[in-house]
Amino acid sequence: MSVFQIVQAGTAPGLPEPVSPRNVPHRGGDANPSAEALKLRFGGAVSRVDVVWGETAVTIDVARALEIVQWLHDDETQSYEYLVDVTAVEFRDRDQPMEMIWHLRSIKYRRFLRLKAQLPKGKPMHVPSICPVYKSADWLERECYDMFGITFDGHPDLRRILLWEQYAEGFPLRKDFPLRGRFSRAEQLRQALAANPEARYSMEELAIADAFEELPLDMRARIKGGESTGE
Amino acid sequence: MGLTAPAKSHVVSIDPANTDSWMTTRLDFLVNWGRANSLWPMPFGTACCAIEFMASAASKFDLARFGMERMGYSPRQADVLICAGRVPFKLAPVLRRIWQQMPQPKWAISMGACASTGGMFDNYAVVQGIDTIIPVDVYVPGCPPRPEALIYGIMMLQKKVMKDRMGDTAARDEMEPDPKSQFYIPATLVDELSEPFGNSVQQTRSGM
Numbered sequence: 409m410s411v412f413q414i415v416q417a418g419t420a421p422g423l424p425e426p427v428s429p430r431n432v433p434h435r436g437g438d439a440n441p442s443a444e445a446l447k448l449r450f451g452g453a454v455s456r457v458d459v460v461w462g463e464t465a466v467t468i469d470v471a472r473a474l475e476i477v478q479w480l481h482d483d484e485t486q487s488y489e490y491l492v493d494v495t496a497v498e499f500r501d502r503d504q505p506m507e508m509i510w511h512l513r514s515i516k517y518r519r520f521l522r523l524k525a526q527l528p529k530g531k532p533m534h535v536p537s538i539c540p541v542y543k544s545a546d547w548l549e550r551e552c553y554d555m556f557g558i559t560f561d562g563h564p565d566l567r568r569i570l571l572w573e574q575y576a577e578g579f580p581l582r583k584d585f586p587l588r589g590r591f592s593r594a595e596q597l598r599q600a601l602a603a604n605p606e607a608r609y610s611m612e613e614l615a616i617a618d619a620f621e622e623l624p625l626d627m628r629a630r631i632k633g634g635e636s637t638g639e
Numbered sequence: 640m641g642l643t644a645p646a647k648s649h650v651v652s653i654d655p656a657n658t659d660s661w662m663t664t665r666l667d668f669l670v671n672w673g674r675a676n677s678l679w680p681m682p683f684g685t686a687c688c689a690i691e692f693m694a695s696a697a698s699k700f701d702l703a704r705f706g707m708e709r710m711g712y713s714p715r716q717a718d719v720l721i722c723a724g725r726v727p728f729k730l731a732p733v734l735r736r737i738w739q740q741m742p743q744p745k746w747a748i749s750m751g752a753c754a755s756t757g758g759m760f761d762n763y764a765v766v767q768g769i770d771t772i773i774p775v776d777v778y779v780p781g782c783p784p785r786p787e788a789l790i791y792g793i794m795m796l797q798k799k800v801m802k803d804r805m806g807d808t809a810a811r812d813e814m815e816p817d818p819k820s821q822f823y824i825p826a827t828l829v830d831e832l833s834e835p836f837g838n839s840v841q842q843t844r845s846g847m
Contacts, residue, residue, distance in 0.1 A: 572729055580763055589763030593833035594826035597771055600728035601735060601821040
């Protein structure tokens with residue numbers, strides 16, 4: 409598949425005309441055909457299939473997530489070209505494992521598929537990064553790391569994205585995180601003010617990085633030394 | 640001719656009989672009058688308040704009537720910082736730096752509930768009032784305030800500017816933040832200003 413191949417909605421052969429869904433049952437509607445295909449292809453890695461309000465959620469083995477997503481993306485009969493979201497859910501029940509969630513959409517087949525994987529509590533959470541398949545997973549996985557502390561193995565640049573990199577209070581969307589943070593307001597503000605607003609950008613994020621080689625020597629030295637923009 | 644009587648602070652005296660067109664007033668009054676009627680704002684818009692600010696600046700409400708037609712997007716050429724919207728902790732050093740880059744004399748308006756108190760965002764990410772970062776002259780309540788409210792705040796600031804005395808230089812000295820904490824105010828006061836109030840008292844502090 410070339411990089412800019414245009415995918416048109418519903419161009420797969422034999423697809424019925426789209427109709428607005430009516431009287432969708434809460435549970436147990438028609439499952440996305442990809443769920444059955446996943447069961448056939450990956451067998452034991454697929455532990456359950458739920459259909460909630462007409463949307464199919466397939467629970468998979470977290471260790472094989474990359475393999476499964478790669479197949480869903482590449483296989484001609486699936487063609488999930490579009491990664492909608494990567495996120496996680498922690499439940500109030502302490503014993504219930506956290507859930508890793510991927511939302512995929514196939515434009516060609518007009519299908520939506522939700523993949524879930526369970527992450528047991530009480531040990532470091534590792535999930536294979538799907539950046540090799542979807543470039544758009546980069547920031548989504550960084551946000552998920554930022555908010556939940558889930559480590560994505562194989563991510564090219566896994567660091568905080570919304571909070572600053574020195575943020576020391578933990579992972580805000582975890583249930584054990586107090587709403588107002590762990591530190592006093594004064595301490596939070598002190599740490600925030602101590603940060604250099606310009607030091608938060610990596611060289612890759614600055615537009616200047618493209619032209620780095622053409623810059624004068626002294627400017628290159630300054631940028632390499634950590635200074636991002638001159639004042 | 641000329642100086643007929645000692646000028647009061649708000650009096651411009653003129654002698655109609657005098658053909659040389661003398662006019663007397665206090666220098667304080669003249670300078671303040673000039674300043675109050677050409678306050679160049681530095682808009683620091685982060686959220687919905689900035690939309691109301693834009694509405695205030697646009698033709699219907701027309702901030703230019705108050706001498707504010709020039710938005711100083713460079714802090715070095717601005718007189719009044721208008722912070723419109725919530726300020727997350729990540730933005731705190733940016734706001735502080737913009738304030739420090741503004742030349743004296745300078746004033747600050749905190750526009751809206753979030754900028755003034757953190758508003759409904761009593762959480763880990765939002766500064767509980769920009770007065771913990773920079774000194775604020777006028778607080779405009781509202782969520783967001785209507786343009787009339789902002790204009791009322793600006794007129795209050797103009798009254799404050801008119802009360803400035805050139806002899807009182809202390810008010811115009813650039814404050815030095817505490818070198819350790821970078822605060823302008825004591826840390827205990829930051830905590831006190833950030834105390835939850837209203838409905839947010841009911842929010843759980845401990846999570847689970």
